[in-house]
Amino acid sequence: MIGVLALQGGFIEHIHALEKLGVPNFEIREMGDLEKNKPDGIILPGGESTTIGKLLHSSGLFQCIDDLIRSGVPVLGTCAGMILLAKRIVNDDRLYFQAMDISVKRNAYGRQLGSFCAVENFEGIGRIPMTFIRAPFIERIDDENVQILCRMDDHIVAARQKNMLVTSFHPELTDDLRVHQYFLDKF
């Protein structure tokens, strides 16, 4: 049972991906959703990290999801979701769960490259299509336990550490569901 954070951003596409894979899921919108359902995994979608961060606090969900992440529940963070999990954001003072030993740069590709697609090799999967939207990248990994899974143009765009898997890009926006499948299989 996967809980998808559904406060803002591209959560519905993750739910569609899970539906296609036949995975039971629920939307996390308020505390009651986590009282009714116990997630075996969590997806933090793309969107606007500052907005999602504010809504996490105003809904009271922040502490509860923080506890779940720290207790080892698997988490997939895509784009803004990756920003929410990072311990450091190099060009922003705001911090959120501070769970993963990565230094992330927000909006790292600048205005011209607001949105683009690419194909690269993802460790353990193979070549995958990737959609980037005002994407962050991982500027630096800050612990040797962080495993780099994908690079594009010398920048790290996917990595894993402990119970966390993060991507700069949006695997839910292509028909290729192998990143979701990887999360389900390996985590």
Ligand SMILES: NC(=O)CC[C@H](N)C(=O)O
């Ligand atoms: N597609 C996305 O999730 C973009 C992330 C967004 N630019 C942020 O900084 O939060």
